[in-house]
Amino acid sequence: MEKMKAITVMSALAQPTRLAVFSLLARAGEEGMTAGDLAERTGTPSNTMSSHLTILSHAGLATSRRAGRNIFYRALPDAIRQLTVFLIKDCCDGCAAICDDLEGDLNACRKPKLAKSRTSASA
Numbered sequence: 001m002e003k004m005k006a007i008t009v010m011s012a013l014a015q016p017t018r019l020a021v022f023s024l025l026a027r028a029g030e031e032g033m034t035a036g037d038l039a040e041r042t043g044t045p046s047n048t049m050s051s052h053l054t055i056l057s058h059a060g061l062a063t064s065r066r067a068g069r070n071i072f073y074r075a076l077p078d079a080i081r082q083l084t085v086f087l088i089k090d091c092c093d094g095c096a097a098i099c100d101d102l103e104g105d106l107n108a109c110r111k112p113k114l115a116k117s118r119t120s121a122s123a
Contacts, residue, residue, distance in 0.1 A: 001083060006083055006090075008059045009059050009060065009080075012056055012058075012061055017044055017049075021052055021056065021062075022061055022062070025038075025073055025074055025075035026077055028075075031072070032064075032073050032075075033073060035071065035073065038073065053073055056073075060079045061075065063076055
């Protein structure tokens with residue numbers, strides 16, 4: 001990722017509603033969500049949501065597809081992966097160890113979900 005692209009991605013996410021929308025889209029997966037659903041979930045007016053989705057799309061964080069009368073948006077999480085790699089290379093001089101225990105932090109995020117799914121499976 002080039003420096004200007006990284007700045008564009010970070011700028012797009014540096015706003016509370018857009019960050020919330022990206023998180024919702026990431027959790028929605030391939031199916032995505034409509035702009036109306038996103039507006040309702042975030043309490044954002046439709047015209048403002050449209051602007052937010054345009055910014056996320058231009059930053060390469062979201063894409064859309066038409067299904068009949070609806071337009072579904074979905075996250076492009078690879079942009080976050082690319083941004084993370086860029087930051088580690090650029091800010092940490094390519095040494096993940098400088099960023100402390102990044103792998104441990106990421107694994108800690110996964111453990112509660114695994115435990116939860118095991119609990120639901122046994123219930």
